[in-house]
Amino acid sequence: MLSRDLLRERPDEVKARLAGRGVDLELVDRWTTLDAERRSILVEAEALKQQRNEASKRIGEKKRTGADATEEIAAVGALKERIERHDARLGEIDASLQELELKLPNLPDDDVPAGVDESSNRVERVVGTPRAFEFEPRTHWDLGTALGILDFERAAKLAGARFAVYRGAAARLERALAAFMLDLHTVEHGYTELIPPYLTNEASLLASGQLPKFESDLFRLADSPYWLVPTSEVPLVNMHRGEILDETALPLRYTAFTPCFRSEAGSYGRDVRGLIRLHQFQKVELVQITTQETSEAALEEITRHAATVLERLELPYRVVTLSRGDTGFHSAKTHDLEVWLPSQSAYREISSCSNCRDFQARRGDVRYRPAGGGKPKLAHTLNGSGLAVGRTLVAVLENYQQADGSVVVPGPLRPYMGGLERIGPG
């Protein structure tokens, strides 16, 4: 959500900054109209309530002293109806205002590139050099199927399209990658590891921004108030929903390795083969809750934390800053990490690191008491994949493949693989 003060005082600036983000700017004008009505009615309602409260106090005094209060009670009865009318209208207006507010995306930072899609993303840096292959590199699904470690046909039997069965070395590699990432982030980067619920409620999804606009991207459990988490960002940023934290406790750094479930509605025809786009995948997530002053630096930090995984694994990647149009609904600024995939001769997203500033904190009422005292301030929240484990497995298979179809295990993962140096057939 955006600040009401900002919407009220500088609606034109809001509209200018929202342009190109795929929002109907009419929403802002409707908000302005309703807000004006709300305030005029609120002022009247509160004056009426003041009258009622004073009258009730007088009645109470009379009753206590044994005097007759019938006249006073009759007089205050007229107020009651007017107050009810005002409150009813206020209720309607508040609901409409909130509905509008929940649909407005975050404002992009000033240094976010203009543009409506990924073609305007800005490449910040390119790290590592794609390996020169002396043979035609195979896709990970070819490799994995031939090695007998990925089974898409049986996954289709068990569930359907966009699922995979990991078998043997692939399953262990996934587990090794997750353990490697978690160790890095907890031991070296100072994150606290959590195992959150994989089901979540509507209030949490509303606060982190998946609802109400992106319901169709989610899986919802029938006859239940629960949804499957599309990312552990949801539980992690909701950890302190409705709380007032001490500034001295910030930044909070949380990491979690969880499954993620996405309906992928509307992605028909994209990445239909392999592990890139599944209904269920696993991810190590990084979340930080910071002060307002430190979130910009925290975005760079979280991006570096995620990138360290790729560097340790010696996977070539690049960092891009998403354009306005490509930046997600709740983000003010997003850095994507894109890993090199030899079979596609392209960099593909493997991590997305976002500074949501106070957007989620306002929705979820996450605040902190400034160290010097004073009013609570909205926290800033950041999230990043550190990394998408399934896609990292893809990158390892493809970048470390050998001419004979085997795959060399990157050094840092070998301790997690029982010393295994190479994944071969059988």
Place this chain on the structure above:
RNA sequence: GGAGGGGUGGCUGAGUGGUCUAAGGCAGCGGUCUUGAAAACCGCCGGCCCCGUAAGGGGCUCGUGGGUUCGACUCCCACCCCCUCCGCCA
């Protein structure tokens, strides 16, 4: 799934229709005292919204949402959450 108990401010905890403008305690902040600290004493001390340049004023807030009433922390209804016991279960 069945039965019972309970949700009050950062924490604890009183309160069963009218100074609740929520007692008391703890924690926190300021002060007195002290070489300093502790103790003691005094004062301050929730959040949100609205009007106002400000000083200040008003409204809302005792799990959430409805209801009864001139008036609800208090009574009624629904829901959520927590605890105990039984059942089931990893």
